[in-house]
Amino acid sequence: MRLPRLRRLLMCGALLTAGTLVPAVTPPAVAAADPVQVTVNTRAGLATVPDTGIGVNHAIWDTTLGSNDVADLLKDAGVQMVRYPGGSYADIYHWKTHTAPGGYVAPDTDFDTFMRGARRTGAQPIIIANYGTGTPQEAAEWVEYANVTKGYGVKYWEIGNENYGNGHYGSEWEADNHADKSPSEYARNVVAYAEAMKAKDPTIKIGAVLTTPANWPDAITASGDSGSWNQTVLSIAGPSIDFVILHWYPPQNGVADMLTKTAHVDDMMYLLKRQIAQYAGAGSSRIGIAVTEINSGVGTNTQPGALFAAEAYARLLEHGVFTVDWWNVHNGIGTVSQVAGHTDYGDWGMLSSAGCAGDVCEPPFNTPFPAYHALDMLSTFARPGDQLVRAAAADPLVSAHAVRRANGEVAVLLVNKDPDASREVTLDYAGFAPAAGAPVVHSFTNGATAVTSAPAGTATAQTLPPYSLTTLVLRPVSAPSVLPGAPGTPEVSAVTDTTATISWPAATAGSSAVAKYEVYRQLGANSEQWGETTGTSFTVHNLRPGTRYTVNVITRDTGGGQSWSSRPVTFTTGSPAQSSCSVRFTDNSDWGNGYLVGLDVTNTGTEPLSNWTLVFSWPTGWQQINGGWSADWSQEGRTVTVKPSAGSGPLAPGATVSAGTVASYSGPNVLPALFTLNGRTCTTL
Structure with missing residues (x-):
């Protein structure tokens, strides 16, 4: 909780009048050179609003x-x-x-x-x-x-x-x-x-x-x-x-850094859900x-x-x-400053308390x-009952989110986090065909005092002002028919290093009988079809060990109608049950933004290893090693390489080398799950 700055400001705030504040002049917006590609995939369903x-x-x-x-x-x-x-x-x-x-x-x-x-x-x-x-x-x-x-x-x-x-x-x-x-x-x-x-x-x-x-x-x-x-x-x-x-x-370390922190949400929720599943017992x-x-x-x-x-x-x-x-x-009111050409009162409320700090007063x-x-x-963007679906933008300063509605509409929320430049965006849709004509566009721009609404642009091309929120509401090219129901939430079982079985409750029929179910992997805002079946389970093969997958299931009926997608299910494959090497990676003495890594590498093969190289990749971009002992540690990008220290002898069959490093993190700390020794995938213990 953040406590009130001064309770007297709240007690007498209604009696105070705001001082006259003249915001700094905002320079004219500069358009970025190339259009930003935005992809909306209505086949990749997320949660229901x-x-x-x-x-x-x-x-x-x-x-x-x-x-x-x-x-x-x-x-x-x-x-x-x-x-x-x-x-x-x-x-x-x-x-x-x-x-x-x-x-x-x-x-x-x-x-x-x-x-x-x-x-x-x-x-x-x-x-x-x-x-x-x-x-x-x-x-x-x-x-x-x-x-x-x-x-x-x-x-x-x-x-x-x-x-x-x-x-x-x-x-x-x-x-x-x-x-x-x-x-x-x-x-x-x-x-x-x-x-x-x-x-x-x-x-x-x-x-x-x-x-x-x-x-x-x-x-x-x-x-x-x-x-x-x-x-x-x-x-x-x-x-x-x-x-x-x-x-x-x-x-955070300032405004620009703060606006990057929403990228932590995916891994934050992944870790939390994994904790609930692991510790909360049956029916979690x-x-x-x-x-x-x-x-x-x-x-x-x-x-x-x-x-x-x-x-x-x-x-x-x-x-x-x-x-x-x-x-x-x-x-x-708190500490007053100028942010993005306007006065920031350091007030954590969403409505003014009309307080003053020195000679500066809130509105x-x-x-x-x-x-x-x-x-x-x-x-305006997301109404109860809408289904949130995958959307993504090919520019780190632009974010995209989307929902589909029971009446066939799709709404797209676009965020331009560039304080200086507008963005031209082009939009592509999977599983949805927008009607021609200008969609209704809701906009909230830097310095505005309300959300404005008017037809603008097209379903496939929009201009986003600097530091702005924009929502498009798009009608379908044709009225939706009575579609089949979406499958129930999938569950995953029998997960190995390369296979998994996905099962789901059957869907209800729409205008036509249910013909089959299609299983899709979410790849960002895109989908990769893994297969189809007339039953309610599907086993997928040839998966990559130690990899996180998110999967949806869609119903297809005999008339060609396609349902909304199921809610997604996320799982992570394991490592080989048997290999010529094994690795134990432990998080020791965690202090909240770093920890001591314990690493045990065992040669479970039949031949000694004189010049071995262990490689793994951090799951996120905010994880880093710092030094190391009992081995030579290095990191380039997300990839970490561990080699024997100078003068070390061969790693004999059955032998284990133990090493360590200090790891730091500035976001959700998802531990690595895949290790290779001389190119061979190891068993992770």
């Missing part, structure tokens, strides 16, 4: 938390979920007395007032039960009051907020009165909270706090613990919870993911904040996250900042 996806945070120190004006502004932006009572305050807040010892509670911010605002917005609430200074009984009574006494139907309940910040890992900002502050104690209490709360309403969903992969203190094992926070919490509380909770404030696929706090951390009141918000929400929703909640509705109270307009754009 939920009805809770676009969320925000409310805090009990915000005097206008339940006001009609704020509720209506959130409704206009398409907000679907609101979180209460506000970050770290949740662990000192007692709902019955509406008090937070040690913190400020504004008048008219009690639970019933919050619920009136949420209902006026048309948003679902997500409530944080007090773990730090509360009890399971107190939380259970809140559930009873909310859903039995008042009939509010509050479905989602978090157990605490950032409870890993209780001092167990060194840093301490979260209140926690428990004598034992370990992840195992938190997990045991989550189980107790879930039992007590569900005894009052068994239909509610309980969420447990996790750490975000590659963000402190993820991967750290504290003294006395048997594993990291996530491993411990999932192992104990997994069977009792319905969703997990992440907060994401990506570490039911566990949802919520990102209940997120903010850019820099440029928050200017266009970069909007670009980050739109890109981060879209990427997280593509991975099936059921809510992404901006921190915060109001927060308060009038409730004036939307650009992040607000990003949510407005997202609600």
